[in-house]
Amino acid sequence: MRRFRGLSARLRGLLFRRSAEREMDEELRFHIEMETEKNLRRGLDPTEARRRALVAFGGVERHRERLREGRALPLFEPLWNDVRFALRSLSKTPGFVLLAVLTIGVGVGATTTVFSTLDAILLRPLPLPGVEQLVTIQESRRGSVSISWAGTLLPYSRYRDYRLGTTPVFRSLAAHELRPGMALRLPDVTVSVRATVTSGNYFETLGVPLALGRAYASDDAAEIVLSHGLWTSRFGRDPDVVGTAVGLDGRSVTIVGIAPPDFNGATLMSNEVWAPVGVLGPDLDDARVVPLGRLRDGVPVERATAVVEAVGRAIPLVDDATLQAIRVDRLEAFRGEFRGMMRSFLGMLLGMAMLVLLIAAANIAGMMLARGFSRQREIAMRLALGAGRPRVVRHLLAESLLIFGFGGLAGVASAYIGTAWLARIDLPAPVPPFVLDLTPDAGVLAFALALTGVTGLAFGLAPALRASRPELVPSLKTGSAGSIGGGGRLRTLFVGGQVALAVTLLLMAALFGRSLQMGLRADLGFVPDGVVAATVDLGAPLDYDVESGRAFHQTLLERVRTLPGVETAALSRYVLAAGSSSGGNVRRADVPDGVEVNASYTLVSPGYFRTMRVELLAGRDFTDADDADGPPVVVINETLAERLFPEENPVGHRIEGFTSGPAEVVGVTAPGRYADITEDPRPFVFVPLAQVYRPSMAVHARAPGSEAATLRAIVEEVRAMDPDVALGAAGPVRELIGFSLFPHRFAAQLVGAFSLVGLLLAALGINGVLGYQVARRTREIGVRRALGAARSRVVGEVVARGAVIAAVGCALGMVVGAALAHVIRGFLFGIHPLDPVTFTLVPAVLFAVAVLASTVPALRASSVEASRALRTD
Amino acid sequence: MTDTSAQDVLRGTLDLLILKTLSLGPMHGWGISQRIQELSEGLLDVNQGSLYPALQRLEHRGWITSRWDRTENNRRAKYYSLTAEGSAGFRSEAKSWRRYSGAVDRILEAMA
Numbered sequence: 001m002r003r004f005r006g007l008s009a010r011l012r013g014l015l016f017r018r019s020a021e022r023e024m025d026e027e028l029r030f031h032i033e034m035e036t037e038k039n040l041r042r043g044l045d046p047t048e049a050r051r052r053a054l055v056a057f058g059g060v061e062r063h064r065e066r067l068r069e070g071r072a073l074p075l076f077e078p079l080w081n082d083v084r085f086a087l088r089s090l091s092k093t094p095g096f097v098l099l100a101v102l103t104i105g106v107g108v109g110a111t112t113t114v115f116s117t118l119d120a121i122l123l124r125p126l127p128l129p130g131v132e133q134l135v136t137i138q139e140s141r142r143g144s145v146s147i148s149w150a151g152t153l154l155p156y157s158r159y160r161d162y163r164l165g166t167t168p169v170f171r172s173l174a175a176h177e178l179r180p181g182m183a184l185r186l187p188d189v190t191v192s193v194r195a196t197v198t199s200g201n202y203f204e205t206l207g208v209p210l211a212l213g214r215a216y217a218s219d220d221a222a223e224i225v226l227s228h229g230l231w232t233s234r235f236g237r238d239p240d241v242v243g244t245a246v247g248l249d250g251r252s253v254t255i256v257g258i259a260p261p262d263f264n265g266a267t268l269m270s271n272e273v274w275a276p277v278g279v280l281g282p283d284l285d286d287a288r289v290v291p292l293g294r295l296r297d298g299v300p301v302e303r304a305t306a307v308v309e310a311v312g313r314a315i316p317l318v319d320d321a322t323l324q325a326i327r328v329d330r331l332e333a334f335r336g337e338f339r340g341m342m343r344s345f346l347g348m349l350l351g352m353a354m355l356v357l358l359i360a361a362a363n364i365a366g367m368m369l370a371r372g373f374s375r376q377r378e379i380a381m382r383l384a385l386g387a388g389r390p391r392v393v394r395h396l397l398a399e400s401l402l403i404f405g406f407g408g409l410a411g412v413a414s415a416y417i418g419t420a421w422l423a424r425i426d427l428p429a430p431v432p433p434f435v436l437d438l439t440p441d442a443g444v445l446a447f448a449l450a451l452t453g454v455t456g457l458a459f460g461l462a463p464a465l466r467a468s469r470p471e472l473v474p475s476l477k478t479g480s481a482g483s484i485g486g487g488g489r490l491r492t493l494f495v496g497g498q499v500a501l502a503v504t505l506l507l508m509a510a511l512f513g514r515s516l517q518m519g520l521r522a523d524l525g526f527v528p529d530g531v532v533a534a535t536v537d538l539g540a541p542l543d544y545d546v547e548s549g550r551a552f553h554q555t556l557l558e559r560v561r562t563l564p565g566v567e568t569a570a571l572s573r574y575v576l577a578a579g580s581s582s583g584g585n586v587r588r589a590d591v592p593d594g595v596e597v598n599a600s601y602t603l604v605s606p607g608y609f610r611t612m613r614v615e616l617l618a619g620r621d622f623t624d625a626d627d628a629d630g631p632p633v634v635v636i637n638e639t640l641a642e643r644l645f646p647e648e649n650p651v652g653h654r655i656e657g658f659t660s661g662p663a664e665v666v667g668v669t670a671p672g673r674y675a676d677i678t679e680d681p682r683p684f685v686f687v688p689l690a691q692v693y694r695p696s697m698a699v700h701a702r703a704p705g706s707e708a709a710t711l712r713a714i715v716e717e718v719r720a721m722d723p724d725v726a727l728g729a730a731g732p733v734r735e736l737i738g739f740s741l742f743p744h745r746f747a748a749q750l751v752g753a754f755s756l757v758g759l760l761l762a763a764l765g766i767n768g769v770l771g772y773q774v775a776r777r778t779r780e781i782g783v784r785r786a787l788g789a790a791r792s793r794v795v796g797e798v799v800a801r802g803a804v805i806a807a808v809g810c811a812l813g814m815v816v817g818a819a820l821a822h823v824i825r826g827f828l829f830g831i832h833p834l835d836p837v838t839f840t841l842v843p844a845v846l847f848a849v850a851v852l853a854s855t856v857p858a859l860r861a862s863s864v865e866a867s868r869a870l871r872t873d
Numbered sequence: 874m875t876d877t878s879a880q881d882v883l884r885g886t887l888d889l890l891i892l893k894t895l896s897l898g899p900m901h902g903w904g905i906s907q908r909i910q911e912l913s914e915g916l917l918d919v920n921q922g923s924l925y926p927a928l929q930r931l932e933h934r935g936w937i938t939s940r941w942d943r944t945e946n947n948r949r950a951k952y953y954s955l956t957a958e959g960s961a962g963f964r965s966e967a968k969s970w971r972r973y974s975g976a977v978d979r980i981l982e983a984m985a
Binding site: 023027028030031034035038056057058063066067 | 901902903904923929949
């Protein structure tokens with residue numbers, strides 16, 4: 001309190017300088033006048049009375065100055081002086097300042113860019129009005145559980161019961177679920193759209209008015225809403241589109257509204273169509289949705305949870321699941337596993353970016369140290385003239401902070417560039433495009449500011465403290481630091497640290513690079529190059545039964561086989577290693593109560609193994625005879641063969657699992673990758689599709705050299721056969737499977753870029769510290785050269801010094817790197833975290849670069865001419 | 874070093890005198906200097922110039938506050954008065970001054 005009052009008086013003094021000045025003058029004038037009057041009363045003449053009053057006061061101007069000083073905040077005004085002084089002394093070395101600012105800019109820019117991404121994906125609330133009132137009901141269940149990007153899916157009937165029972169706490173309770181790849185049939189063309197199916201009150205719950213028209217009337221109305229983007233790209237913003245009849249997955253629906261621009265629903269994945277859950281099928285109860293509600297005003301989440309839990313427990317479960325917990329969570333763009341994955345991946349990248357910043361900061365600290373030493377004379381002079389050490393430290397610190405400040409600004413600017421670059425990166429095919437605003441916002445800027453301030457203080461303080469403690473007498477006596485050897489130790493430490501951090505970063509980048517390399521080189525068990533695939537789904541609500549569906553698949557396959565450029569073609573339930581799979585347990589039919597093995601499977605047509613170049617180790621391919629009328633057969637992979645038939649040839653034995661009744665094993669394939677490239681070896685079963693019908697099939701065509709044309713032709717064929725059928729994932733198989741390596745590729749590129757910056761900075765650091773030492777020892781070297789020291793010896797000494805720093809740094813970096821490698825091992829593939837190739841090559845490269853960096857100053861040292869060196873000093 | 878401590882003692886004394894004066898009631902700067910002179914029966918002459926920095930210092934410490942008011946002759950003057958903290962501070966400062974000066978007295982007497 002007392003302190004505050006004093007402070008407020010000072011603040012007033014600082015802020016209202018004019019009026020404070022006026023008050024002071026008035027007070028002093030009053031004093032002089034009173035004193036003069038007193039003197040007058042004592043009988044002095046007016047001039048003398050005033051003169052004596054002034055004398056008694058003793059130098060008005062001097063006292064005014066003292067009062068002014070006392071008025072100022074003790075911190076601010078000198079601080080401003082420090083800043084001015086620092087600006088002045090920095091402006092004498094613009095080159096140094098530019099380099100330093102750029103260095104910090106790179107560090108802060110890298111960190112801010114990554115943080116901005118993390119912020120946009122994980123921290124920023126969804127851009128919806130009153131988003132803090134939006135919550136989702138999440139059930140933890142055991143048994144048959146479907147989880148989508150939004151959380152646990154509930155049967156529609158359950159959602160409806162929640163909606164009826166929770167009106168005391170929810171203003172409205174909506175439901176939603178993402179359906180990428182619905183077929184939107186427009187008058188001229190059928191396109192696959194990313195759709196969200198929702199309850200009728202979805203827009204009302206989110207509190208978003210439509211840009212045009214209205215929302216659909218009910219949960220099962222035959223009406224849809226288009227995104228502003230789709231309306232623009234497909235209809236050129238024609239307002240008459242509202243009211244038009246179109247087809248969605250084979251059902252006739254009317255476009256009743258257009259969503260506002262930038263509205264994307266409760267997700268960050270871009271969405272094109274919103275439709276009532278009713279479009280999924282005639283029976284609403286078949287639908288699975290995630291409830292999404294808006295709390296009534298003033299209802300806390302805890303109360304909502306209590307009500308929702310009571311309601312949820314009372315609703316009988318219709319599916320064979322047991323309810324474990326019911327939670328009400330705030331709405332987030334991503335949930336559960338996906339969120340965790342994103343968090344650890346982005347957190348890891350943020351850590352890497354911070355290493356860049358650390359290297360940059362260590363570099364600046366080294367530079368500031370050198371600067372401090374080269375200014376020893378000036379500093380010694382100021383100390384000798386009576387400037388307090390705190391004052392000198394403050395001034396030096398102000399220089400550091402200014403450099404960091406400008407660097408921070410440069411960093412924020414480069415973060416804008418960095419995020420713009422990131423926003424343009426194409427995500428791999430199965431990931432729907434995101435609608436992310438990566439532009440740094442206030443939170444990100446605050447982060448950058450805090451980051452800059454903290455590093456600036458941390459790395460500015462040591463050089464400032466060190467430089468403010470010069471050896472006074474010799475500095476003043478000799479003028480330049482001709483013979484003093486010390487002081488370089490702290491700087492050597494900084495450079496060593498830089499090398500260590502650069503090694504660490506380079507190790508991480510190399511580990512990601514090696515993972516990518518292993519992934520690309522991985523034996524997939526098939527050859528993806530030259531093959532294109534496209535998925536057609538004849539499922540509900542399209543009107544296909546087993547017969548007509550099979551006929552459609554067969555006809556499509558035959559037409560694709562005759563396309564020009566196609567060597568072979570086949571059908572399969574899934575594109576292997578492209579992210580999807582189904583599975584279950586299989587066991588031998590001839591061993592009662594035998595071991596059960598969890599395996600994945602796909603359905604394939606004859607010719608699939610040839611098309612995908614899957615190697616058959618034993619047995620045969622499927623034939624046209626392996627149809628619904630023939631005996632059930634399967635082909636298994638070697639991994640499953642080893643588990644079920646460790647000592648025998650599995651061909652001819654029968655297994656149970658994916659087929660109706662036991663199926664005879666007719667072939668064994670080499671092991672491969674089935675759901676994604678980075679998976680562990682897994683047991684796998686191929687089932688002839690003629691014996692099990694699934695409405696969704698991927699047609700695969702090997703057409704080396706004409707992939708794009710073949711893909712286009714397949715799209716044409718499908719449209720010609722039935723315009724209501726939409727194509728799912730379609731593309732070259734190499735691209736379709738690329739997603740599983742996306743994190744490795746992305747991390748390798750980004751961390752690779754980071755580590756190159758780190759490497760460059762470390763090289764600059766070594767070059768700088770040695771160059772500086774050489775410059776300081778010019779005289780000594782000159783003397784030794786004059787006494788006959790060989791040029792090679794001088795070079796060798798300097799390089800050896802650099803090599804020692806590099807060696808120590810490399811060793812340290814390897815230790816840190818080894819620790820970090822274990823932290824990131826979840827992101828690695830196909831290599832040990834302590835991959836010997838990486839851990840030998842990287843330090844070797846860095847060591848070589850460091851030695852190279854130290855040859856420049858070494859050569860300069862060797863070219864010191866004895867006579868000149870002695871004369872200059 | 875000796876220089877500063879001597880000044881400190883002086884400064885401390887001046888503060889004490891100001892506080893004592895203000896404990897009698899609010900007063901403006903010139904009035905304070907006059908009162909000190911009167912109370913010390915002319916023995917102590919306050920360096921008028923250092924009075925104002927001392928007042929400023931005490932105000933920053935929160936021991937006194939100031940406001941503008943009218944004198945008997947209806948002139949605007951800045952009046953200082955003690956805060957609650959100020960009077961508590963004054964009492965303890967006065968106590969420690971008495972202890973200090975008493976100690977100095979005893980030493981001087983012993984040496985005489």
